[in-house]
Amino acid sequence: MTLGSRIAWDDTVLPFQLDRSDIRGRIARLDSVLDRVLEQHDYPPAIEALVAEMTLLTALIGQTIKLRWKLSLQVRGDGPARLIATDYYSPPEEGAPARIRAYASYDDSRPLDGNPFDLIGRGYFAILIDQGKGTTPYQGITPIAGRSLAQCAETYFAQSEQLPTRFALGFGHSSHPGHGGWRGGGVMLQSMPKASPGATPAPEGGEKRLLSAEDFLTGEEEEHWERANILLDTVEDLELVGPRVQPTDLLVRLFHEEGPRVFDAQPVEFGCTCSPAKVRQSLSIYSARDISHMTTEDGIVTADCQFCGAYYEFDPATLGFEAEEAPGDDA
Structure with missing residues (x-):
């Protein structure tokens, strides 16, 4: 296998379905996207890990939604890692790449070592879906749960969408000759029940708890879900990250008995929507x-984009609701 064929799947999300299990999924491979996201900032290693994990989750989740504009993921906590935010923009036309951006806000006066997830502390995981003009944005929020951002996302789908969901993620610096830098990969599984599931409510006055897959699946569906999860447990980080193992080969290795079927891969790229016009608009109040x-x-008035690092300078007379006519937004 040539290097070109090994990296052909970089920065793509491959949808698939397990026909014998009524489970759908996605396999993501991110290469230059992670490099572009992380090179904008000099993050400490633990913050880099959180941003890389959140970016992978965003690529996987964004591809599952019939999206006309933007999906955003946010994690806010009371620990040193105060905010991890990502955006996924739907492709502007068929065949075009989706765009992803991400950034983190953290308190560098506090220790930033140890388990990255512990740096979040108590807080919430949120998914926001904005379908564009003429629509009302949707927002779903669940508390921080589990021991990783992936488990927070799994809890969100169980709690807010009542969809059993599982993620397996891997990321790190590649040492492949001629192809170093950040690489990441992940698999997402999601059970698709034939009818809308309904969780049994806790007895009145009983202890409230977060929902999980076990609350929605019974009988054959539960068996299918447990089997797919056991198979996914055998995946190794190097298989997730690549580039030596192609996503289609990984799919066959993991789920060949489940009748895997793939669909067209979706390319993704780093992309930011900041502009002088949007900065002016944000300051118009x-x-x-x-x-x-x-x-x-x-x-002058200056502004920096937290996502891409773009730097803007403005004449203060052209800003605010009392501004003179702006000289143009292509500076």
Whole structure:
């Protein structure tokens, strides 16, 4: 196998279905996307790990949704890792890549070593879906749960969507000759019940708990789900990350007895939607007096994009709701 064929799956998400188990899934491989996301900032290693994991989750989840515009994932906590945020933008046209961006906010005055997930502390995991103009954005929130961001996402789908879901993720720096840098990969499984599931509510006055797959599956569906999870437990990090094992080969290795069927892969790329016009719009709620407090000694207002690192400078007279006509937004 040539290097070209090994990396042909980089920055793609491959949808598949296990016909004998009524389970759908996705396999993601991220290469330059992770590099672009992480090279924008000099994150400590533990924060890099959280951002890489969240980016993989975003690629996998974004591809499962009939999305017209944007999916956002957010984790907020009271620990040193205060915010991990990602966006997934649907392809503008058929065959075009979806776009992903991500960033983290953290308190560097507190220790940032140890288990990355522990740096989040108590907080919540949120998924936001915005289908664009003329629609009302959807937001689902669940508390931080489990021992990883992947388990937080699994809890979200059980609690908010009543869909048994499982993730297996791997990421790290590649040492492959001529192809170093960040690499990541993951598998997502999701049970698709034939009818809308309904969890049995806890008795009144009883202890409240977060839901899991066991609350929705019984009989044959439960057997299928348990078998698929046992098979996924055998996956190794190097199989997830690649590039030597292609996603189709991994799918056959894991689930050949489940009747795997693949669909067209979706390319993904790093992409940011920031622009001078959007910065002006975000500042349009401020008065001239407010803008004056943002103005530097050099007589300009500056702004940085937290996602891509883009730097903008503005004439304060062109900002806020009392602004003069802007000179143009292509600066």
